[in-house]
Amino acid sequence: MPNMSSKSRKESLLAAIFLMATSAIGPGFITQTATFTSLLGASFAFAILISIIIDFIIQLNIWRVVSITNMRASDIANAAIPGSGYLLAILVIIGGLFFNIGNIGGAGLGLNILFGLDPKVGGTISALFAIAIFLSKRAGMAMDKFIILAGIVMILLTLYVAFSSNPPVLTALHQTFLPEKINFATITTIVGGTVGGYITYSGAHRLLDKGMVGVSNIKAVNKAALTGVALTGIMRYILFIAIFGVVASGIVLDTVSKSANPAAQAFQAAAGEIGFKIFGIIFWSAALTSVIGAAYTSVSFINSFKKGLSERSKNIATVIFIAISLISYIFITTPPAAMLVFVGGLNGLILPLGFSIFLFAMWKRKDLMGDYKYPLVLFYLGVLVCILTWYMGIQSIGAIFKIINL
Secondary structure, three states: OOOHHHHHHHHHHHHHHHHHHHHOOHHHHHHHHHHHHHHHHHHHHHHHHHHHHHHHHHHHHHHHHHHHHOOOHHHHHHHHOOOOOHHHHHHHHHHHHHHHHHHHHHHHHHHHHHOOHHHHHHHHHHHHHHHHHHHHOOOHHHHHHHHHHHHHHHHHHHHHHHHHHHOOOHHHHHHHOOOOOOOOOHHHHHHHHHHHHOHHHHHHHHHHHHHOHHHHHHHHHHHHHHHHHHHHHHHHHHHHHHHHHHHHOOOOHHHHHHHHHHHHHHHHHHHHHHHHHHHHHHHHHHHHHHHHHHHHHHHHHHHOOOOOOOOHHHHHHHHHHHHHHHHHHHHHOOOOHHHHHHHHHHHHHHHHHHHHHHHHHHHHHHHHHOOOOOOOHHHEEEEEEEHHHHHHHHHHHHHHHHHHHH
């Protein structure tokens, strides 16, 4: 592998960090945070803290194995258990497709809030914008720059609303470590939303495409994995603080009705019409970056079936993937929210399946990592978290049956 300059290494790491973080920060992420803050109040801060710790363990294991083996997740799975990589690839691609349908709907809602556009029209414009990024001559650079800019904008705007809502910060900090109540279902839900499905592999595959592999890069890869999860956690915590300020003031958010949008309601209560428009920008940015992340990562799994695709071919496949998502969004009558519930259940199954295969590969296929000695502490922590993710997966089956019965 050719030596990378210090600048190229930093750009590669930054791209992977923000791809993972912005893939996680989608419409469902925002709505979940608002709903759980409304229900749990300051105690939700503890759930965020625990989910970040769990996310750290999952991503440290997966990013490390992908980097050391210089193999994509599906190839690692096939090497560990023949055929399992194809199953993992199919699940990720299907999950990414359905998630993109919901994310395009979320982008349409964001433009509806900002400009009053019909959500279908807004969704179409947003999807075409994402397609334009992948059709550009330097698609990889365009994607990286957009997701980094969008991620920074989301954090800064949410910080503004957090200050506007005047939250009781000391109470939130206290209950981050000593909560009045603990809701494990909430923790498992937000873990699945942060590192479930395609999100688990987005940053790792981006580093692979950038050539950040091998033992010589392991420290940088670890740092990137930790930073990506930390960035996602910071965004969720800032969002929580912003909404908690509204909830603590006595305002009751609507989390029950079909048209409920508790996050939008909270932003409007905190900063008036400006807050409502800021929410539109954040929601659109979150949805569009998730569209890009889901499409990029899903297409990266196509390598399981077709080896040696050129960068241009991958970009064209990504464009087709987004176009199919857009056409489905336009013609499917199932509400995007219901679609996201279905895929949330699917993601709850993909995470433990993929993570179990990775742990098995670390245990039985040490030859894939050459002479590298895998840290036992990290491996056993991974086993404990894997058991928890299977519990999450079992819980998600209920969501899948719910959608099937609709």
